[in-house]
Each structure stands twice: as structure tokens, then as C-alpha cells.
Amino acid sequence: MLAYIARRIVYVVPIVISVALVCFLLVHITPGDPLVAVLPADASQELAAQLRAAYGFDRPLPVQFGLWLLRALHGDLGNSIATGRPVLAEVLRAVGNTVTLAIAAAIIGFTMGILLGLIAGYFRETWIDKVATSFAIAGVSVPHYWLGMLLVIIFSVQLNWLPAVGAGPNGSNSWAWDWAHLKYLVLPAITTSVIPMGIVTRTVRALTGDILSQDFVEALRAKGLHERGVFRHVVKNAAPTALAVMGLQLGYMLGGSILIETVFSWPGSGFLLNSAIFQRDLPLLQGTILILALFFVFLNLLVDIAQAAIDPRIKRG
């Protein structure tokens, strides 16, 4: 097991370097001037050259990448061009808010998804299955930003039950797990949860149906195992794949949703990315993408290790 984990960690190194290179290149090949946030189009050429030198954009691209990577390895992602604030602190604060949202959405989405998937799988081809599957299809198909707006219209504007925007009465700095703050989380969390709920439902339904039709389940029943015991075997066999899917979904949610966070003015990584894109704030954009990509890479690593722990056949491969 330790050798397997070590091997997986070694694989991560080239992936991380590739991710850093790709995210650096991606933001540099996009059109427009990297200094657009601090340099109006009407600025003189002399001023533009002066600022380009001050920010190091006058150097060759490989040199810029090398310097950025070196600083990044020391935990310094530079300062935002638009705000002057350190990128790392900005990203970590935003990621913290997105994690709060992702956890809430994961609790809702995964619980609902597993429940609906198991029910649909056990009652395959019945009306119960059709109802559960309809939920799953709706979850995957409905544009979540549209659902978000709809929820705001109903629960904030019409009923005035829940806040429409924000992350707490005084912002996310003073976040607490009480109702005064949690009510700000309800609508964005429900909106974020619908896609993972749909995907997990469909996955668990397919797995459950597939496992129930296998010979060993027949054998278990023939040996007189009660249905609760059969259910335990089904869950254990479905768990590795379902876990992998949930891990990926959690990864997506931790990446933040630009649309959902913008609709709810939720100050997470999606909101930050939106702002960085519109202001063309390259250091912030690079730093945010890098941190999110690393998050994803390490989450995948954890899922791989968890899968191997649950299913010993995996590490032999």
C-alpha cells in the first residue's frame, strides 16, 4: 500500500508542473493588455512602457514563467495587479468560502443522490424508479444559474424568507455556523447541489441495478442472508465507483462556480475568477487557477488512495 501511495505521489509532480505551465500560458495567450486593470487605453506609450517594466511584463515569456514558478514554489503568488493585495491571501480566503459552500452542497447533493440512486436501483423499471430518475435528469439538465435566480425570486423577493445575496450579515469574515449566517448559505448550496445530486443518483442507480443482477447476490440470497445483509454487500461493491464520482463532483464544487457565486454574490473562488477575468488581472487569474488545479490534483490523489484502501484489487493494477 505504501509503495502504491508513493508511486501515486511521484505521478503528481509532472502533473503539477504541467498544470502550472498550462495555466501560465493560457492566461498569457488570451488577447488584450495584461495591464488593462491599471493602465487606461488612453495612457501614453511612455507610461505604458514604464508600468510594463515595473510589473515585469517586458521580459521574455519563459523568464516570466521561471520567475513566477520560483516564487510560487516559495509560496508567493505575487500581488494582484488591480488591488495590489497578495494573491495567495486573496485565493485562500475565496477558496475557504467556496469550501463552505461545497461542503454544504455536497451534504445535500450526495445524500439526496445516494438515497434516490439506491431507491431507483432497488425499484428498477417501476414508477418509483421513474420519479427518482426524473429528479436526476432535471438536476443535470436545469441550468443552475437559472435555478438560482428562480429560487431567489421565490424565497427572497416574493416570500422574503432567505437573503438573496452575500455570505453573512457582515460578510464572510465573521462567518459562524448559526442560523443568522446559515440562511445565506441555503439557496446557493441547494443550487450548487443539483448537478452532483443528479450525477450521483444516476451512478448509484446504475451500480445498484448492476450489482443486484450479479450471481453473487443471488448466491447470498440463496444462502438465506437477510435483505439488510444483501444491501450491505451492494453498498460495499458500489462504494468505490460511487466514491470516485463523488470525489470528482466535490472537486468540481471546490473549484467554485462562476455563475452560481456571481448570481448570489458569494465571495468564493468562482466570484474571484470572474472578477480576475473581467479585470484581466493576470497574477490573480494565474494564482487562482493554479490553486484550484492543485486542489483537484490532490483530491484525485486522495480518492485514488481511498479507492485502493476499499478495493485491494486496484493497487495491484
Added chain:
Amino acid sequence: MLTKKNTRAALIAVLALTTAAAWPRAVSAETVLRIGMTAADIPRTLGQPDQGFEGNRFTGLTMYDALTGWDLSSADKASVVIPGLATEWKVDDADKTKWVFKLRPGVTFHDGSPFNADAVVWNVEKVLKQDAPQFDASQVGVTASRMPTLASAKKIDDMTVELTTKEPDSFLPINLTNLFMASPAKWQHFYDKAEGADAKAKSQAAWTAFAKDAAGTGPWKMASFTPRERLELVKNASYWDKARVPKVDRMVLLPMPEANARTAALLSGQVDWVEAPAPDALPELKQRGFKLYANEQPHVWPWQFSRVEGSPWNDIRVRKAANLCVDREGLRDGLLAGLMVPATGTFEPGHPWRGKPTFEIKYDKAAAQKLMQEAGFGPSKKLTVKTQTSASGSGQMQPLAMNEYLQQALAECYFDVKLDVIEWNTLFTNWRRGAKDPSANGSNATNVTYAAMDPFFALVRFLQSGMAPPVSNNWGFINNPKFDELVKKARQTFDPAARDAALAELHAASVDDAAFLYVAHDVGPRAMSPKVTGVVQPKSWFIDFSLVSIAQ
């Protein structure tokens, strides 16, 4: 035993006591105004805001003052420059590059330190003197470009400074509205405490700390700041202009870049005021009793013509025909639901820089068709023109829909309009590169909106031949000796009334030449709760929050 009489007396006593207990609280209850901004982040708070004039509106003019300011007291009159932290100014008779500014006595920064000539010199040098400890490259771009001729500042005495320009420039007092005065003492306090490998790193750390706990001289003081989420300002009760001491105790600024989210926040009572509500929601907002404000802004939505060799817009008949062929009132009342003012130039009647153009920009299709026929075009021989635009962008209003409207309107006058829709930053970058650059994709016009607060931005950068790319935004390479002569005259006329007259002459000449296809002025729509009173929306990008009250 309680009789009816003493029961009543007891009730009155209880009521009186309750009222007395509640009264001081009611009197001292803090009034709070919550505003949803269109910005995705709080504009920079360190003195020179980013995010264009929305930045100046919320974190510039609130916490800071400049030597000169804008008169924001009227919704009807044009907003003009008035004294700010300088009470008077005068150009040197012998050397027109030197100006003397007398400073307002008795003004202090929010940290209690005095405002004086040293503070002015320090603030000029924060953006112009590269070896000054407080020099900050990140503040240079948004400041130096708005006062392109300012070179240096020198203290004459405690309350007098001398400013020097690179060339004679009568626009300086107008440009100085963009240089906000931050407290040198407060910055020094942060600098002394800052850690850093060298002076530059310490300076950067000091500015970062200053942005979190800023001090200017403005009517509002910073109370708390959560980046990207909220900025809380409290009233500066000892503000030097007693007429502009805020009526509201606290103002909370919240970034809400999505129009529907802003509108929902207003409708659900989370905020009291939103900038640019979702246009579709205006009828509902009205119906629910929310107040809507809009007024002509110094903003122009144009087509800027290419005047390079071979451009179809080199023929003045074609330029005039395009200007006469657009039903701007139809655009306003239909597509934009009233949220624009038809443009008949960069400045409208009533503005001191409007002048008296002889070419009247209006909708006259017959006259436009006649001009096109004179130029050799007609129903069977259409003139193909190509315009570059974006699908969105700051100040662009609804660029695609509006350009398609123009496309249809101009088709009536024998134009065949091709639209080249590109990404906003690419369009903006090309604006500087000009019509000859390959990134223009062979376009004959570009559709980048512009702010028209001061003469340089409104006129000079587009009309003066020396402002052609790569120097500035004369995208179409206009080369008209008359414009050059009038720009020079305006810049070198130092009596304010005579300068305004010269600018009016320049503006009238540009309208008579149909230098642009003038289409619309934005109106800066805002919606607010009926509790908010005292709002005056001037013909400006800015608004005076000091005048606003809010009922509890």
C-alpha cells in the same frame, strides 16, 4: 383597589416611561445606507481608485478630496469644476507652465494630521516621482493618464503650492479632480512599521496597509473593509464643508456585478440602493414603489470613423448621412426602454463646451438619402462599411442590439453594415492601436464608448492629429488642421470663460465635421427604496452621497 381612574393614570405613567426609555434610543439610532454597486470588487481604497469613474464615485470622492472638485448639487445644470482643497488658483503670467494653488486652511485628514502644501507635494510625487519613497506604480496608470501634462509640485509656503506642467495647459485645474489627497502621516506610520527586504517592498507593504485603514479628507471615513465583499464608511462629522457633512451615519458598499442579483437584493430589502438595476425589472420596481433615477451622463456611445486613405467615411456627405439616418428617439423608447439620451454631439445644449454647431444632428431620413445619392450611392449601389464592436464591456450599454439597430437603420440610407464582433479587451486594445493595425480586421469604424468629463478625454485625444496611434485614441487618424489649431487655442487660453468658449468652438467644429456617428449618452440608472430621500442625480458620473437621507 384599582379604580377606572387610577388604572388610566397607571397606564399613562407606563406609556410615558416606556416612551421616555425608548426616546433616546430612537434619537441616537444609527442610520445606514446600503448600496449594491455594479463593480465585482470594492474599488481600490488607497486614494487612486481603479474601475474607472465608478471607482472614483465610491472610494474616491467619498473618502478623499482633490484640489479641485465637481459641482454635484444640481440635476439640471452641467456639472462644472469648483474649488476643492484649493480655494483659488492662477497660472503664472510670465511662464504659462507654472500654476499657483492656494490651499484651504483648517482642513485635517481623518487621522488628525493637517492638510498643507507638504501633503500636496507628497501626493503629486506618489505618482510622478519614481524615486520618492511613496511612489506607487499601481496608482500611476489611473492617475498620470488623467493629468498628462503635470510634471511636478513645489511648496511655496504652508498653504501655497506651485504645480508645473510639461507644456502650457489650461486643462490642469480640471484634470486635478483626479488626484486625491491621501494622508502622508498615516502612510508614514505604516511605512515605519512595515517589514520588507528593501524600501520598495516596505513602500508596497505600507500602501497595502493604508488601503485597509485609509485616511483622506473626504466627507466619509473608512470604518471597515472586507476585500471583495463590503466597505463600510462612516460620516466625517468634522468635514470642512459643513453643507456636505453626510446626513446618513454609515454607508455600506457591496459589490454585486450581476444585474439580477442587485435587483433581487433591492426587492428583498437587503440593500437600499442599487446602481444599474436589471432593465427588465424596471416596471416591477416602479410598481412596488421603488424610486428610479436617471440623468444624462458625460458619456458617448459612438462610432468612431476611420479616416485613413480609402475609408468610405472620408466623404463628409457619408458621415453626415449616417448621423441623419438614425432614429435615436426610437432607439431610446424601444430597445433601451428610456435609458439613454439621444446624442447630438459629445456635449448637449446647456453644457459650457457645447458651442453652436451649424450641422443639426437629428433623424431626417430623406436628407440622409439625398446626401448618399449625392455621394454616388443608392438602392442599387450600397456602401459597405465595417464596424468593430464587442458583445459587452464597460460603458458599452447593449452593444450588439444597438449595433443591429444601427445596421437596420442605416440600411434605409443605402449602407450595408458589416459588424465585426470581438472580445471587449481586444476591442479596447485595438482602440489604441488604430484603424491601420491588423487587429482592426479592416474595419472602417470602431464602437468604443468614452467618458467626456474633461476636455482631453472628451475631445483632444480623438481630434488632435498628434494623438493618432500609438500616442492616444485618435483611432481613425483624423488629421484636420482646424481641429489642431482649436485644440492649441483651448489649451493655451487660461481665462476659464475664454477657455470654455474655445472648447465650445472645438466641439462645434467636430459636430459640423460629423467627426463621429453620435448615437447615445448613458443615463446611469439607479433604483432605491422609498426610504431614501434627498437624492440629486447630476449630469455626471458622480453623485454626492452626503445629501442623501434614509428613514428608519
